[in-house]
Amino acid sequence: MTKSNLKTSSKTVFKLAAPKLAIVILAAGRGTRMKSKLSKVMHHIAGRPMLAHLIETAQTLSPERIIVVTALDMDDVVACAAPNMTAVQEQALGTGSAVAASLEALNDFDGNVLILLGDMPLISADTLAALIQTKETHENSLSVLGVDLDPTPAFGRLIAQGNILQRIVEDSDCTDAEKAVTLCNTGAFCTNAKDLQKWVPQIGNNNAQSEYYFTDIPTIAANDGAKTYIHKAKDTDEVRGVNSRADLAALEQILQTQLRRKAMDNGATLIDPKSVTFSFDTQTGQDVVIEPNVFFGTGVILGDNVHIKACSHLEGAHVRDDAVIGPFARLRPGTDIGSGSKIGNFVEIKNARLHEGVKAGHLAYIGDAEIGAHTNYSCGAITANYDGFKKQKTIIGENVMVGSNVNLVAPVNIADGAYIAAGSTITKDVEADALAINRGKTRIFDGWAAENRQKNKK
């Protein structure tokens, strides 16, 4: 019997090199319907700007360059786009003029250009690859990403015959018959760079909004003998745009559903998935349990077997294996919780490293600190870490007992095995295995309370 072999042919296969790709992201619109001082594409979903989501997806297609079109005063957009190029659209005269602003940056480019709207951040790389493929399969063509939406939002309509587009009509320019068309323009296009350079200058502004519509391109292309092919998006969620705060909230929920699913697929139990909010970068280990009403800001990593109890708020925190957090705990940036540690209700921790098996069960504050393994940090203990000018550090060793209502006035060091008596305010370093106590002596006056009651009786 001959063994089967995966290598079926010894012939060398020559693959034609795929044309180069440039991606243009339109992000210069004011986003007036957002009623915001912030540029529309800078509004966050799952903890980062819409534009950052789109750039990350764009990068997975390995483009030769990404050009983000911004307006003159959008420094935040430029910073978010970096290190990618930006091109400035001096006046917001429509998507056609925005693409025109990118042409100079494409002067030396030969290949395909993918044009994306900055307010459609959930588009997937697979859909974009299929859009490019649609253009590539037909000679002398471009492609547009369409989607069937019923009821139709205020989208441009694709007037088509089969999968060949005839023209795009913007919602405000539609006749009643055109309004009834449910095949919509998502705004994503793929075209050849040289064609783009030729066609874009021909866009006019003779329409209801007196804007330069990029959606006029298919008609201009048709006059030049090129056909526009439609690739239909299968998933309507990924092509939704953001024009208003309500749209932003809708996209947030779409992404949250995906992120919850991802956490569960990675082995986390979510008791009430809908009440848990993740960030785009939340990492969850195996056998993690997340109770209801938990919020994850950016930069959270949960190890295996971590249990996050209800109503906890975490950001910039690393929680190592087997730790238990909450209910009602707050972990702020720079927190590192050692394995098997237990952080209970109303405990706030910031910029602090807790080694393994630390217990801080109730009502405590730990800021700018390091706490050694198996130390007990009791109810009401705090680090007084700010002297009004700068933050100071508290260093606590292993197996220390920090009693209830202790004030640790930083900078201060508590060595291994020390015992800090309840109610003490500690302003000096404490040696290993020492007892530190700093509080008034208890004085007892026999019968005082009864006499006091008698005296005040009416």
Ligand code: UD1
């Ligand atoms: C656009 C399309 C519409 C499509 C819809 C899908 C046009 C004319 N219309 O309409 O067919 O159904 O998207 O969501 O293309 N922008 C600029 N400069 C400008 C204007 C816009 O950079 O001068 C950017 C915006 O920042 C935004 C994107 O282009 O990211 C889309 O602009 P927007 O005004 O939201 O277009 P829609 O009215 O949604």
Ligand code: CA
């Ligand atoms: Ca839009």
